[in-house]
Amino acid sequence: MTQTCPSGATLAEAEAFLDAHPEIEAFDIILHDSNGIGRGKIIRRHELISIYKSGRHMPISILGLDICGEDVHETGLIWDQGDGDLRAWPIPGTLKPLHNTTPPRGEVFLSLYELDGTPMTSDPRHALQRQVDLLAADGLRPAGAFELEFFLLANDRGPDGKVQPARDVLDGRHSRKTEVYSVDHLHGMLPLFSDIYAAAEKAGIKAETMISEYAPGQYELTLHYREDVMQAADDLIRLKRIVRAQARAHGVTACFMAKPVEEYAGSGMHFHVSLQDGEGRNVFAEKEEGKWTDTILHALGGMRDTMAESMLVFAPHANSWRRFANQSYAPVSTNWGVNNRSVALRIPAGDLRARRIEHRPSGVDANPYLVATIILAAIRHGLANRIDPGPETTGNGYADDDGGAMPRDWRTAIEAARNSAFLKDALGEDMHRTFTEVKAAEYARVNRTVSELDFDLYLHTV
Template structure:
């Protein structure tokens, strides 16, 4: 009788755990396996420009993993929002050679692009010179430099952004005002729906897509609410490292726009997109951790506020007005910053006082933080975080004293902030301490871009001018 053959079962090797990561790998070997396991065909190598717009290159995944050298012209980071370039002056000099800067992928940001039909991934890149030196004036590097300044004195910033945006009807003609979209009820969305669950439910399918796209990319939404404006929503992110959170805001903006387009509407992060409606903010919650002890430096062992807490606020009060151009970067941004509106036009602080620029929310002592309520949602998240943290760092370093907290309404009297873009640029250029932390090359480049954008705006004749000047003057 022939021997019984034992059945041999082929065992498929289990994939390594890292290929299932929704976001990020450690090295190029892991990146290759991660891409292959998902069948990724194309890679978007992207980086934020001064406006926070994704710039970069797309390539086949096989080329991405073959040690291909990637480059972008330095001019990409000197362009205005309309595609122009500033004139030389005030310390800014346009480079004559317009040489290339090298893109260096940060593999910890590798993720899928869920709205693409073909299997596609994206990775955020840093910029270096051809000799490997860090490029001082690119936004992600500016924020990294500010975080490094904290690190040198043994501190680690922790932030949590809140991003407001509007859903609006598609509007291909910029001469026409934006209007709120129609929700599932079939009626145009109205205002006054702050924290309304019914208001959120009007866009159930769109919000499901936002959640789905976000989950696919490893982006963590803490909460989502309907704000006061007609079709205005807010997404709150979990607290964490400033660069990681800026990356998330950068990716969230793309995600929300793509989800909206899938439903044939626009999502806009303009600071004041609709006349008569509230503006959109990007509030930033900030605390500072002592790295060795792992404690919040704003809170003493007995739970009371520390001197560092007041110094940080003092730095915000004295220097945020000078950094406003990084928090409110466009002419439209200043339409949101109006007296007696929901956005602050002061540099005051207070406990749980939403009329102040700097609010200290109610919390446990260990979670004590300072909320900067000035930034608008049109701000580049890397630059807004860099500016806010830099102002606080100046306060800590110089032991600046905070003014007494405000206990009443702070937004109806004096205006402490610049009222327009040019005034904000002037103050920005005068603050040498701020420029020293952010980088002088960045400061001169950014100021030149903003002056050029203002001049472009001045070439446009507005409906207000035609309404009141055409036949009256």
């Protein structure tokens, strides 16, 4: 049965794409769950048109899975619903060709809707769209971009059983140094980076600067600033998929864990955000440099006021919490500052017309749709309540005793999130339940696992 597509995607888009890409034989159709994991199917070329005409039935339980793909019954999305099908629809503008695939394939993002066409409220995209719409009602449009930090690792472990940096794909050279900002070091990975840029261009992503980061095998890739925050989240989640696929094609592993190597810095997913008014003016921009507008100060105040109870979104996994340490370039309190990388909320130096806030707590393992959702909700909270962010932190933010406390571990963050009225309102009741119950189930899985560390500490000791 043909229905009107509630996402706004049109049959003409699919037909034009097929005409332009006669070589493509199959498509990855992808939903993103609460962890940001892409779940879906691979369909053949002739099936694409039917998805744009009628959508595709998907089980409701697909959004109630944990990190291992196991059902989390406490979400209410499994047997409470009889694990029935809802309808997934394509997202306009997300139908793209993939690079370096044999046979040639494309991909399209989907979002889940009830059978009557209303948004399925445990879908992370719908949570973000709701915050965008609420800001629009106030005459504001959020703009932003994510940064992507990641490790390139060898496929095999080192003699100590731990992960090790990948050898250069160019000539097999191996470095265990912290080659931060080394341009020559980047040259060894140029064949891989060239494929990443080619794939990003095919996908319509403006991937920009590549940096050798502050750990052996760690890199950062920056993204072009978008006037559409949903597009910024799409860029990030698609770019992770691109990096992983192209790394695999070159015989190395792309790692998006927040803290894969205990001795070195972890990987963040900093989010740069600003607000535009109906005329396209940046309402964060001050008229005279350094004389901050009330708008940017209240936005900072809202982010600070809600950060502690929101940390589960920014650090959603057990490994996420290993990233937070003094002098690690990851924040340990809710402080803010200007041109200062030791704080959680940074106003970068630069042209005041591009004034923005850099939100630094999130690890690269976080779901960008949910991260953006919470940041926009926090900004709305700050603006509505005219919240004072408190004094700016100058100098060493790690020594700031009044910086504002964060949860110190995963379990505390889960409880804070579960009990947060702000988070329930920001995510919506269903998305809040889904996310927190998935995290509680994952915590229980980790907590009951007997690790090698247990044996190392206790086997011959207690």
